[in-house]
Amino acid sequence: MSARYGMVIDLDRCTGCGACMVACAAENNVPPAHSRATARTGITPMLVRRLSNGTPGADAREAFIPITCMQCGHETPCVSVCPQQAVEVDKATGIVLQMPQRCLGCRYCMTACPYHARYFNWWDPQWPPGMEQTLNPGVSVRMRGVVEKCNLCHARYHAATEKAAGAGETQIDPLDYVPACVEACPTVAILFGDLADPSDPVSIAADSPDCFRLLAQIGTDPKIHYKTTQDWIRALADRNSLRSHSPEAQHV
């Protein structure tokens, strides 16, 4: 049976520490930002953004929302637009995969993505001398001029399947496949698992009335769920609840 890997991110637990961003960059060989890079030209497959209720004084409230590829499961916007099939949905896992080696760098997929979760390599990847020793040998470095995105640490999935195959198993041990951001989160704000498995904790959590998905109404079946009990966060982040025209969101 095919899996549908996804997440439930508890916004009430997220402190905005950015450990998930750092872990993601280290795991996936994201190069240090170029000196001219900005918040809009850097590569952050996992990006923690700040939410504010916009109220001054004692009533001011802030929260953090990690934004990553939503792994859309239906009419995946980036898959259908890519002219040369460099993006695909893995039927075995439901993960939206990007093939940088085939990417033309046209950036049509970035235009199509409503979550702005795709990143273009505006510069040649470069590491300070010696730091290249820290590169993850399981993940290819992407060259200048191609698009990349979160693939739920697919290299870890590969490693887990190899381990399972070596042990003569057909299914991976869920404990062997945990994305780097999930592993790094100090407050256990990110729950990861198989949404197709009703007994999986992530499936159970996703069914909570406190959960919502960003732009779910456009019909792309995102597999990243957000959880909060705070009305103002729900109202600000969930378009179904309330549409706000004076939102406040910044990069951490």
Next chain:
Amino acid sequence: MSEIALLDRRWITRGVQRASAGRFALWLAPWFVLLFLGAYAAGLCFFYGLNQTNMDNRFAFGLWIFADLSIIAMGAGAFFTGFLVYILKQQDLKPVLNSAVVVGFICYSGAVAVLMVDVGQPLRAWFTFWYPNTHSMLTEVTFCISCYLLVLILEYIPLLLKNRQLRKIPAFLVFEHQFHKLVPGLAGVGAFLSFFHQGSLGGLYGVLRGRPFAYRQGLAIWPSTFFLFILSALAVGPSFLMLVVATAEKVTGKQLVQNSVYRKLGFISGVLLALYVAAKAIDTYIWLNITSPAVGFGPRDFYSYWPLSSLFLFIATVPLGLLPAILMIVPVTARKRGCLLCGAVLASGGVLLNRFVMTVQTLALPTLSFDSFLKYTPSWQEVATFGGVIAYGVIVYSLSYRYLPLFAARKGADPNASQD
């Protein structure tokens, strides 16, 4: 007379008057400067990468895509005039046919050049033919633009071979004579390809489910923008052709085509523009009342941000849509060349504004409810590359005008003795 002037004289069509070689060189000089500046800027982008632009992860498309969509729409006069002359037998438009082919060739080759700079890995362009995603509008765009550019090159070749010196080579003369028989067929193929290309450029945005400002429902696999782009390109193509010919007349100080040709082009443009405005109004009504509300977006989400407010919608529809249509259709105004050209300018402006809205406003508007309106200003490299393409167009058209029988006379007349 200097050697260069004599050499230049020998390449100019016999019996026509052209400016001196010196004046012509003076005319071309600034355009060549702009062309070299554009080539330098494009070179920077090739060498250092697209970090030379002001595009970013949020504004992944910028000035170049706007330019591409606009240039292609303006070049629609090529396939449409060919279609009118060869398929619908509107022979009275034949005097502008060569000019239309050159304009189309310039527009399409210029757009391809810009696209090659715009992609991050231009050497992988062939991947689209090797691993085509048949669901992608960009695949359709790539196939159509490549094939139609080939058709335009094939249509341009007979015109090139009409040059006074090239005609002296017997093989070229025979080739040109034989090849000319294929041109009506090419016009048909070109009409088909360009028709789909114009449409797929509209479809490029219309299929963006994740961008409710651009997303449209449609017929079969095509969103409504597919058909609206075709209609608007058909409308603006003749208008832009009129403007090019009128500019050539102004620069050269000669009347190149009869007023009746202008009126016919204007009438065709006006009628199609009126149809387009009506279709666009219906489309906008359905989009704002059905398509967008279904996914939780409303007019406030699209038109609350100055300066890209509903004012743009009004300007594109009335002063740059209905008004030029009236100017070019109503006999009282259509008889006056000034009104006709004014209509053509407004119509071209309207289509440019529409392409701007589709490309730039779509990306500027927030989709996430906690996101903000985005701004983008092109870098000098982007502007210079765009300017280089404009310069390329002016240079190719100027050279074509000078050395080729661009405005050949009516059927049966000797192009060498044409009125220009």
